[in-house]
Amino acid sequence: MQLMRVVALGRDPMAVQPVLLLQETGGRRRVLPVWVGVPEATAIELARRRVELPRPQTHQLLLQIVQAFDRRLELVRITMLRDSIFHAELVFDAETRVSARVSDAVAVALHVDVPIEAEDAVLDEAAVAEVAGLADAIADEDADEDAPEESEEVERFRRFLDSASPEDFDPS
Template sequence: MPIRDDESWDGAEVKYMEVVGVRVEMPSNQPIVLLKEFDGERYLPIWIGAVEATAIALAQQGVVPARPLTHDLFRDVLEGLDAHLETVNITSLSDGIFYADLVFSNGIEISARPSDSIALALRTGAAIYAHSDVVDEAGVPIPDEQEDEVEKFREFLDTISPEDFGRTT
């Protein structure tokens, strides 16, 4: 059962996060995935690789590649083993690097990169949580009056394709 915002892991407060999407940060041309607090106004930008950005964008757009990508394969292996991913927990931020854990139905937790974790969560329907300290440290508040900018960003996300990241499926 997923953790709710009023619950915790290791005694720490957590925040339920939703995936807004991916974009390319200029001028560095570096992809980021943007998460948002479900019941808040803070956004959590995580810099990721182009391959992971493509995997996240494809999952959000509902694109099914002709052959399974790595995250699709992982999802299929979990289904074949009759296991499922319960939650993705973004646990910490150290020296600019985010850390995450995959929490499986059998109680096993495995450390993973947040980008891979998010791509897998989108394919499996797993909930994504971030430790409140991570959101406090790296979260960017965007007040309601700036929601127009967020909506423009969402519209941008609807127009991107894997080719925008320099890779095709």
């Protein structure tokens, strides 16, 4: 099991679809690309930026219901890749687990600031060790105060995606 962090959210120019990049916080620091829908990407980005809307989004409403029953989300886990579809689970207190789409699970995790983990088998199958140009496209989490602003980071990542091809994400 590896702890993950959201490093970027951008648009895949080949598929004209948002792609979420998760990276191991330690170990081999592999990157897991997850293609998501536009509404899901919007929810993830709003959670990343801590934007509060006047009314709760669906995942926020569900969290409010869970909290109303005195339960607590402890972590999000990416559990498998089956038929090119990632699967995740929400792990609540008392080891209660609920199946979820990765995009929804990540939005929830970001909203309540809980860890995101990925099974080693998922990373072994779908993560890439290094994506050409990715280091230039995103800021390193260990950078000092000279780190670029988030908007600069997003712009570098968009430039990277404009020149990337699906083969850049092929783990083989």
